[in-house]
Amino acid sequence: MNFTITKNELFFRKARLEYLLKLEDKISKMCYENFESKYGQSEQAKKRLEVEIRYMRERGSAYHFAILKVISDLSIEEGYPIVVEGCISGSIILYLLEVVNVDPLNNGVIKTFPEMK
Numbered sequence: 001m002n003f004t005i006t007k008n009e010l011f012f013r014k015a016r017l018e019y020l021l022k023l024e025d026k027i028s029k030m031c032y033e034n035f036e037s038k039y040g041q042s043e044q045a046k047k048r049l050e051v052e053i054r055y056m057r058e059r060g061s062a063y064h065f066a067i068l069k070v071i072s073d074l075s076i077e078e079g080y081p082i083v084v085e086g087c088i089s090g091s092i093i094l095y096l097l098e099v100v101n102v103d104p105l106n107n108g109v110i111k112t113f114p115e116m117k
Helices: 007-011 017-039 043-059 062-078 092-096
Strands: none
Touching (some): 017 062, 043 092, 062 092
């Protein structure tokens, strides 16, 4: 699954609200498209994805996810392995975008948000 946004749009375009909203929608759509194949009908995974998407929208961090997706796709295409470290590695969004291949829900790397305690 390749991210169809161009590198020029990500790295050289001025950040406008309209563009950010489209990017958020695109990332959300890609996550939901891959959800069933990874998690089936899991309510726990669905709740987690909804929380992460809400956080992404509230914090305006769609660019971060998009940049990681572009870097990941280019690295894999060129034959270079990538490693994502830190709390972002526990993101279900990155797992569904196929940036990381470790399922954060089933491998104990999930970061807890306040609403999920």
